[in-house]
Amino acid sequence: MSDNDRDLEGTPEERSAPHRVIGTPPPARGLLTEPGPGESSGGGQRGTEPYGPGEAEAPELHEMPSDPPDPKAARNWERVAAALFLISLLASVGFVAAYVSLEIGNNNGDVVVATLRSNLALGSAMSLAMLAIGVGMVIWVRYIMPPVELTEERHPMASSPEDRAAFAETIIEGAETSQITKRPLLRRTLIAATVPVALAPLVILRDMGPLPGTSLRNTVWKKGMRLLVYGSNQPITPADFNSPGGMITVVPDGYQDNDQELAKATAIIIRMEPGQLQAPTNLNWTVDNIVAYSKICTHVGCPAALYEQTTHRILCPCHQSTFDATRGATVMFGPAPRPLPQLPITTDAQGYLVAQSDFHEPVGPSFWERG
Amino acid sequence: MTSNNGRLTIPKPLAKQGGELDDRLHAAKSVRTLLRKVFPDHWTFLLGEIALYSFIILILTGIFLTLFFSPSMTQVVYHGSYTKLNGVRMSEAYASTLNISFDVRGGLLMRQIHHWAADLFLAAILCHLLRIFFTGAYRKPRETNWIIGIVMFTLGILEGFLGYSMPDDLLSGTGVRIAEGTLLGIPVVGTYLSFFLFGGQFPGTEFVARFYIIHVLLVPGLLLALVSAHLFLMVHQKHTQMPGKGHTDANVVGQPMYPYFMVKTGAFFFFVFGVLALLSTFAQINPIWQVGPYTPVAISAGSQPDFYMGFLEGSLRMFPSWTWDIGGHTIAWNVFVPALVVPGLIFTALGLWPFLERWATGDNAYHHVNDRPRNAPTRTGIGMAGVTIYGVLWLEGANDLIAMHLQIPLYLTTEIARWAVFIGPVIAFWATRRICLGLQRRDASMLTHGVETGIIVQQPNGGFVELERPLTDVEVAEIAARPPAPLAITRTVDENGVPEPAMRGVRGKVQAKAHEIFAESISLVPPADGHGNGHGNGHAAAEGEGEPAAVGGGPVQPAEGEEGRTGQGDE
Numbered sequence: 001m002s003d004n005d006r007d008l009e010g011t012p013e014e015r016s017a018p019h020r021v022i023g024t025p026p027p028a029r030g031l032l033t034e035p036g037p038g039e040s041s042g043g044g045q046r047g048t049e050p051y052g053p054g055e056a057e058a059p060e061l062h063e064m065p066s067d068p069p070d071p072k073a074a075r076n077w078e079r080v081a082a083a084l085f086l087i088s089l090l091a092s093v094g095f096v097a098a099y100v101s102l103e104i105g106n107n108n109g110d111v112v113v114a115t116l117r118s119n120l121a122l123g124s125a126m127s128l129a130m131l132a133i134g135v136g137m138v139i140w141v142r143y144i145m146p147p148v149e150l151t152e153e154r155h156p157m158a159s160s161p162e163d164r165a166a167f168a169e170t171i172i173e174g175a176e177t178s179q180i181t182k183r184p185l186l187r188r189t190l191i192a193a194t195v196p197v198a199l200a201p202l203v204i205l206r207d208m209g210p211l212p213g214t215s216l217r218n219t220v221w222k223k224g225m226r227l228l229v230y231g232s233n234q235p236i237t238p239a240d241f242n243s244p245g246g247m248i249t250v251v252p253d254g255y256q257d258n259d260q261e262l263a264k265a266t267a268i269i270i271r272m273e274p275g276q277l278q279a280p281t282n283l284n285w286t287v288d289n290i291v292a293y294s295k296i297c298t299h300v301g302c303p304a305a306l307y308e309q310t311t312h313r314i315l316c317p318c319h320q321s322t323f324d325a326t327r328g329a330t331v332m333f334g335p336a337p338r339p340l341p342q343l344p345i346t347t348d349a350q351g352y353l354v355a356q357s358d359f360h361e362p363v364g365p366s367f368w369e370r371g
Numbered sequence: 372m373t374s375n376n377g378r379l380t381i382p383k384p385l386a387k388q389g390g391e392l393d394d395r396l397h398a399a400k401s402v403r404t405l406l407r408k409v410f411p412d413h414w415t416f417l418l419g420e421i422a423l424y425s426f427i428i429l430i431l432t433g434i435f436l437t438l439f440f441s442p443s444m445t446q447v448v449y450h451g452s453y454t455k456l457n458g459v460r461m462s463e464a465y466a467s468t469l470n471i472s473f474d475v476r477g478g479l480l481m482r483q484i485h486h487w488a489a490d491l492f493l494a495a496i497l498c499h500l501l502r503i504f505f506t507g508a509y510r511k512p513r514e515t516n517w518i519i520g521i522v523m524f525t526l527g528i529l530e531g532f533l534g535y536s537m538p539d540d541l542l543s544g545t546g547v548r549i550a551e552g553t554l555l556g557i558p559v560v561g562t563y564l565s566f567f568l569f570g571g572q573f574p575g576t577e578f579v580a581r582f583y584i585i586h587v588l589l590v591p592g593l594l595l596a597l598v599s600a601h602l603f604l605m606v607h608q609k610h611t612q613m614p615g616k617g618h619t620d621a622n623v624v625g626q627p628m629y630p631y632f633m634v635k636t637g638a639f640f641f642f643v644f645g646v647l648a649l650l651s652t653f654a655q656i657n658p659i660w661q662v663g664p665y666t667p668v669a670i671s672a673g674s675q676p677d678f679y680m681g682f683l684e685g686s687l688r689m690f691p692s693w694t695w696d697i698g699g700h701t702i703a704w705n706v707f708v709p710a711l712v713v714p715g716l717i718f719t720a721l722g723l724w725p726f727l728e729r730w731a732t733g734d735n736a737y738h739h740v741n742d743r744p745r746n747a748p749t750r751t752g753i754g755m756a757g758v759t760i761y762g763v764l765w766l767e768g769a770n771d772l773i774a775m776h777l778q779i780p781l782y783l784t785t786e787i788a789r790w791a792v793f794i795g796p797v798i799a800f801w802a803t804r805r806i807c808l809g810l811q812r813r814d815a816s817m818l819t820h821g822v823e824t825g826i827i828v829q830q831p832n833g834g835f836v837e838l839e840r841p842l843t844d845v846e847v848a849e850i851a852a853r854p855p856a857p858l859a860i861t862r863t864v865d866e867n868g869v870p871e872p873a874m875r876g877v878r879g880k881v882q883a884k885a886h887e888i889f890a891e892s893i894s895l896v897p898p899a900d901g902h903g904n905g906h907g908n909g910h911a912a913a914e915g916e917g918e919p920a921a922v923g924g925g926p927v928q929p930a931e932g933e934e935g936r937t938g939q940g941d942e
Contacts, residue, residue: 064627104476105452106452115473118477123649123651130644131649133645134641137634145634149625152622206567208568209567209569209570211566212562212563215572262667263572299692300549300687302549305669305672317671334785335706337694337703366702366703366705367562368700369700
C-alpha cells in the first residue's frame with residue numbers, strides 16, 4: 001500500500017498534508033461534491049440531500065466578528081459578569097474562613113449540630129462560588145461574545161471504495177505474510193494454547209471463598225441452647241414474656257456477636273392466646289402458647305421484622321412477604337415461597353426458653369442445593 | 372488583537388512556544404480544525420453533559436473520600452464523636468464513615484455531594500437515553516455509541532450499588548443481603564457465586580474490601596474508557612442536530628468549539644457542581660448515623676434503595692412466589708427471574724433496538740437530523756410502552772410508601788402493579804401513537820392555515836373569525852423538516868401488487884407489516900387545492916390505500932438509487 005492510496009480521500013488541499021492525525025476530521029470543504037462513497041456500503045448518502053422546504057441552500061460560513069453588535073450593552077453585561085466572578089472569589093474566601101473557624105467533633109457541644117453548622121457554611125460558600133462562576137460565564141458567552149452561527153459540512157462516514165479495497169488487501173496481505181493462514185499446525189496449536197490462558201481466572205479465583213458444602217442447611221441452634229433476647233442478651237422465661245401478641249427477636253446463646261451465624265439463626269418468638277395456634281404449627285415445639293420462627297425471610301433473606309398483633313401477620317419490610325403466625329407462618333402474600341421454619345423450643349431446668357434442636361429444614365432464601 | 376492587512380497579529384508566546392510544540396507534534400492543522408468544530412445547540416443536548424460532569428465530580432469527591440474511608444469489616448467498638456453510638460459494635464467501614472461525617476471538616480459535604488452526584492449521574496443518563504431514543508439519534512451511523520451508552524448505564528447502576536453498600540450501615544447492608552439472596556437464587560452456580568463473592572457465608576468479612584476495589588478502580592476504569600470512546604465517537608461522527616432552518620443531514624449548524632462551546636460547557640460544569648453543592652447543603656442524603664451499623668438481625672421499615680435500583684426492587688416485590696423443588700434441587704423462579712432475567716431482557720432489548728428498528732423500517736440511510744418524536748409515532752409509542760414498564764416496576768419498588776401515603780391497601784398496590792405491567796404498556800403504546808398522529812395533523816393544519824393568533828375580529832355580517840398568521844420560515848423549517856418515509860414501505864409490493872421477493876414468506880410478511888406500521892404518518896404536503904390536509908382522517912388514507920405519496924413526508928422518488936435498500940433491512 002503506497003502513500004497515494006491513503007491520500008485518495010479528500011480535496012487536493014488535503015492531499016498535500018498526508019499526515020493528518022487519525023481520528024480528527026479533515027477540514028470539511030467540498031467533500032460532499034465528490035461521488036458518495038457510501039454507495040458501496042449499500043447505505044447511500046441520503047444525508048447529502050437536504051429535505052424540507054426552503055433548505056436547499058445552507059447558510060454561508062461567516063467570519064467570526066471580533067466585537068458584539070451593541071458594545072454598550074456588552075459593557076454593562078461585562079460589569080455584571082465581573083461582579084459575579086468577584087462574588088465567587090469572596091465565596092471561596094468564605095469557604096476557607098468557614099473551614100478554619102467552624103470546628104467540628106464533640107468538643108463543641110452537640111456533634112451533629114456542629115457538623116451540620118459546618119456543612120451549611122461550607123456548602124453555601126461552595127455553592128455560591130460555583131454557581132457565580134457558572135452564571136458569569138453564561139453571561140459572557142451569551143451577551144458579551146458576539147452572536148455567531150457557523151455551518152460546517154458533514155463528510156461521508158464511509159471511506160472511498162479504493163480505501164476500503166486497500167484496507168482489505170492490507171489485512172489479507174498481512175495475514176498471508178504472517179503465514180498464519182497457510183500453516184494450520186501453527187494456528188491450531190496457538191489457539192489451543194490460549195484457551196487455558198483465557199480460562200485461568202476460573203481457576204485462580206477459586207480461593208475467593210470456601211465451597212458451600214452443607215453450611216447453608218444448618219444453624220448453630222442445638223438442644224438446650226438458650227434463647228437470648230436480642231439487644232439485652234438475657235435469657236427469657238415464659239413468665240417474663242407474658243403479654244399475648246408480643247414479638248421478641250431472639251439469638252442463640254454464645255453467638256450474639258457473630259453476624260455470620262446470626263444471619264441464619266436469628267429467630268422471633270411470639271406469644272399467642274390459648275387456642276390460637278393451629279396446624280400446621282407443630283404444637284410440640286411450642287411452650288405456653290409461645291412459638292418460635294426463623295426471622296430470616298424465605299424470599300431473599302431480609303429479617304421479617306414487622307408483626308401485626310390483631311391479624312397475627314409477620315411481614316417482611318423488604319418485599320412484603322406476609323406469614324400467618326398462627327398457622328406455622330404459612331405464606332399469605334408476597335414473593336416468599338415457603339413458611340418461615342419453626343424452631344422447636346422448650347424450657348430448661350431453670351425455666352428459661354431453650355431450643356429442642358436446630359431447625360428441621362434450611363432457613364432463609366432458596367438455593368440450588370436446598371432440595 | 373489589532374488587525375494588520377486583514378490578518379490578526381499573533382502574540383509572541385503563541386508563535387514561539389506554539390511553534391516549538393508544533394515542531395514536535397505536528398498539531399496545528401488538526402487542533403485548529405477541532406477548535407473550529409461546530410456544535411449544534413439544543414437544551415436536551417445538555418443531558419449527556421450533566422452525566423459527564425457528574426462523573427467528573429464523582430471522581431473528584433471520591434478521591435477525597437478514599438483518603439479517609441477504611442474498607443474493612445474488622446469489628447470495632449465505637450468510641451468516637453457521635454456519642455449516641457458509643458460502645459456499639461460495628462465494622463471499621465461504618466466507623467470510618469462516621470468519622471468522615473463528624474470528624475473531617477467538609478467530610479459530610481463531600482459524602483453528600485458524592486451521593487447526590489451518583490443519583491444525578493444515573494438520572495442524567497436515564498434522561499439522556501430517553502432523549503436519544505425519542506429523537507432517533509441512535510440511528511445509523513451512531514448505533515455503536517448507543518450500545519456504549521447502554522453498557523455505561525448498566526455499569527453506572529452497578530457502581531452506585533457497590534458505592535452505597537460500602538458504609539456497611541443497616542440500610543445498605545440490607546441491600547447487600549438482598550443481592551446475596553438473589554445470587555443464591557441463580558440455578559446451579561448461585562450458591563458458589565455467593566460463597567466466592569462473600570468469601571463464605573453472608574456477610575463474612577470480605578465484601579466491603581472487595582466492593583471497594585471494584586468501586587474505586589475496576590468499574591470507574593471501565594467507565595472512563597467508555598466515556599472516552601463515547602466522546603470520541605461523538606466528535607468523530609459530529610453531533611446530531613434538531614430539525615430547524617438550514618439544518619440538513621449534510622451539515623452541522625451551531626457555534627464553534629472555541630470559544631463558544633468551551634465557555635458554555637465550562638459554565639455548565641460549574642452549574643452542575645454548584646447545584647450538587649446546593650443539594651448537599653440543604654437536602655440531607657443518606658444520614659448513615661441515624662440507622663446504625665449493619666446487623667442481619669434488624670431492619671428498619673420503609674427501607675428504600677437509591678432510585679436507580681427501584682425497578683429491580685419493584686420487580687422482586689411483584690413477582691409471584693413461584694419456586695420448584697425438583698430432584699433434590701430448588702429453582703427459585705421467584706428470585707432470579709425478577710432480579711436477573713427481567714433487567715437482562717430490558718437492557719438487551721435496549722441494546723438491540725437500533726437494529727430491530729432498522730429491520731422494521733428497512734431504513735438503512737444515514738441520519739444526522741433528529742426526528743421530532745411525533746414524526747415517528749410507532750417508535751415513540753414503543754418507547755412510551757417501555758417507559759411504562761419501567762415506571763410500573765419503579766413505583767412498585769416503593770409500594771409500601773405509596774400505600775402508606777395514599778391510603779391504599781398494601782397488597783392492592785402489588786395486585787395493581789401485576790396487571791399494570793402488562794396492560795399499561797399496551798395502553799401507553801396506543802395512546803402515544805394516537806397523540807403523535809394528532810400532533811402531526813396539527814402540524815399539517817398549521818402549514819396549510821397558519822397559526823391561530825388569538826385575535827377575534829367581527830365581520831361586517833356580524834360573524835366572528837379568528838385571525839391566523841402564516842408560519843415564519845423558521846417555524847416551517849422545524850415542522851416540515853421530516854425525513855422522507857422509510858423507503859421500504861414503497862417497495863413491499865411491485866406495481867402489480869405482487870410482493871417483492873424479500874417480502875414473501877412468513878418473515879417477509881411480518882417485515883412488510885412492520886414497514887407499514889412504522890411508516891404510518893400524516894402527509895404534510897398540501898394537495899393542489901390547498902385543502903384536504905389537517906382535516907379528516909389522513910391516517911385512514913395512509914393505511915387504506917398504501918399509496919406511497921400519502922404516507923411519507925414527501926413524494927417518494929424510487930429513482931434515487933435506493934431500490935436496493937428494500938431488501939437490506941433484513942440483513
